[in-house]
Amino acid sequence: MQFCVIGLGRFGSAVARTLADLGHEVLAVDREEEPVAEVEPYVTQGVVLDATQEKALQNLGLREFDWVIVAIGDLESSILITVLLKEMGVPRVLAKALSTIHAKILRKVGADRVVFPERDMGQRVARSLASPMVFDYLELTPGYSIVEIAAPREFAGQTLKDLRIRNRFGVTVIAIRRKMPELKEGGSSLDFKEIPIISPTPDEEIHEGDILVVLGKNEDIEKLRKIHGEE
């Protein structure tokens, strides 16, 4: 796919580089030379240009791109650029918002998707600090989630059947992330690698340190979390 990222701060440059790493064509744009020079070696093309200037923006031929990402922190510029892009007929625009009101305006002027990187990261950090044994969290629909949670130590050595996880907690283990000790390069150094066990059978035995990927109602997941003594 073809992407254009406008604004190469920390967020924009991470988006641009990751898309390029994933094998996509990426045009990276900023009005300053330095950020463009920094990202250029990793992306398809870098351009120094003030995207708030309609003429300059038009010359980029962005209608052909799958997504244009407006990764600019400045409220006025990000709104203006989003308006210009949609007027030009760019099919899909994703814009970064700094506040709920900013997001509201971006949607009104035609942004197809709005992200709040700082709010999202803030929520992640808060969850991670409050629940160190929960490694990831995805809300499926209000009330139901998928979480990655460390298997309590007392689970080790027992099978899913023995543990009766579904009866006791009401949640389903959909996968297990297991850390397997291994010898690295040349056999000189020890390490471990993670292997996923997808849809484990009832006979699967839990190992110490396993991370359980469980699906269930939030209040049921909460019961499992409490075994760790997390409040």
Next chain:
Amino acid sequence: MEKNDVRQLLEEAKFYFLNRNLDEAERILNQVVEKDPTSAEGFYLLGLIAEIRNRRDEARAYFEKALSLQPDYREAQEHLDRVTEIH
């Protein structure tokens, strides 16, 4: 003599580690670092065991210790970066 002892113990600990007997590996590694408090590898392996058990704070302390003994310990640095980051 003492050095050979430590080497022998380290090999034993690795054997248990690779066979997923973490309790036994840990017990022996504690002897290793007691007999030779400069064993960066001993602390690194204790760090790995703590990381496998999802004890990040403990793992971090061990990896930092290994790096203080051997600042160019690449594996210890990689694991330290990993346990201190929030994903």
